[in-house]
Amino acid sequence: MLPVDEKLVDIPKINAQTIKLLNLSIGFGLIIGLWLIWGNILPAFSFLDEIVLWDHKATVDGKDIFQPITLTNLMLSGLYIFVMVIAVSNFSGLMELFLFRRLDMEPGSRYAINQLAKYVLISIGLIAVANELGGSWSQVQWLVAALGVGLGFGLQEIFANLVSGIIILFERPIRIGDTVTIGDVSGKVSRIQMRATTIIDWDQKELIVPNKNFITNQLVNWTLSDAITRIVIPVGIAYGSDIELAYKVMMDTIKSTPTVLAEPEPSVLFLGFGESSLNFTLHIYVSELRNRLPTTHDLHFRLEKAFRENNIEIPFPQRDVYIRRDKPADKTE
Structure with a gap:
């Protein structure tokens, strides 16, 4: 945590x-x-x-x-x-x-x-x-005017971050404890200050992100209104397999995984025919973001075991190589 x-x-x-x-x-x-x-x-x-x-x-x-x-x-x-x-x-x-x-x-x-x-x-x-x-105001008005000019040039980024910090506190696109992704930075919000926001990433590093980035850049808040997220897992089985049995095995395996939610309902879809496999995709839902990797890990183990017990082969790319040997030309004297 x-x-x-x-x-x-x-x-x-x-x-x-x-x-x-x-x-x-x-x-x-x-x-x-x-x-x-x-x-x-x-x-x-x-x-x-x-x-x-x-x-x-x-x-x-x-x-x-x-x-x-x-x-x-x-x-x-x-x-x-x-x-x-x-x-x-x-x-x-x-x-x-x-x-x-x-x-x-x-x-x-x-x-x-x-x-x-x-x-x-x-x-x-x-x-x-x-x-x-x-x-009094008469004594500081020139300072305020000079500050305004400074904001227009060298301090505009700092001023933009201060205003963005106030907007964040009022609009609350992020909150303390939210899990967010901003650019290539992901983690949990630990502190919101006037100029910058502190995010603790998965390596326990504290990242200081200017508040302006949360207002002007694309932001993903994984826990703003609902912490439930979907996981998509691709699965391929070998040609010649019983697809109805494979579908039943995958659905039973999903339902037996404790961290997979019953609502929204999980699904298994047959997407098409690949070069070496029949391609399925599993759509499952977990209650918290931190459950995504453990659930994927657990489900992979369960699927491999279930396929092995039901003789359903997981294929790997194969290539047939034909070697053509031409007859040597007749020698003429």
Whole structure:
């Protein structure tokens, strides 16, 4: 079984996050209690507002004024960053405890919600910090314009991957745990991030695939809506064999193979006459992708044994070679 980042319910992780959240709640409760008790002496800390670190220009009622950034603003920014980090690191456990466990929701949906919510929390935290430190749109608009030009040239691939990552999280053409084939890469999806998706292939190698490939290239998702897949096995028997007996033997062998599904119904079709054999094809269905190779292996063993017991020959290419010997020409003197 290939490892993936997400499990249905990660009990140890949730317990650790619950304990951490409980400790943080107790800590915040103590801080609020101390603030209520010692609130009368808080004005003594007003000297922090007098320690000016720098000034920034702001527009108030159409007028440009300089507003000071004090040590208090810097400390509040640090508090915002601390709260943002705690919220982002514990959000998934909090949602699992209070929401997801009460809803019948697929793991991929939970992962998408957690990832998008983390991006929103990070954005809110950064905006709050920038606002506290005097950041404004007028100061970053030229940076945004320059970034737009950069995206149009050198960063367009990175931007395309970021947008594709958001599309993947919303449309969900792939989910955590899905088995996919993209180009010549096949494996199980273990992680979906903003820029790239991690796939673990059958050799247990982690392959980093840019998200743009999943949107613009042809993608095969073996487990998106139904994990059942069909296996086609060609079989040839020798000319002169009893084809009705061969058909019955193959059907009985298929039905006796435990990993072959009864629904959809398997079938044996007589395709035609080959150079050295009567050609049949077996259509069978398995419940999971990982059962394809073991089922093919098992069925080959069973078919060979059944043919041997019923004297049905599996042919191999044969050629008849005729050697023509011409009479030597008469010698004339």
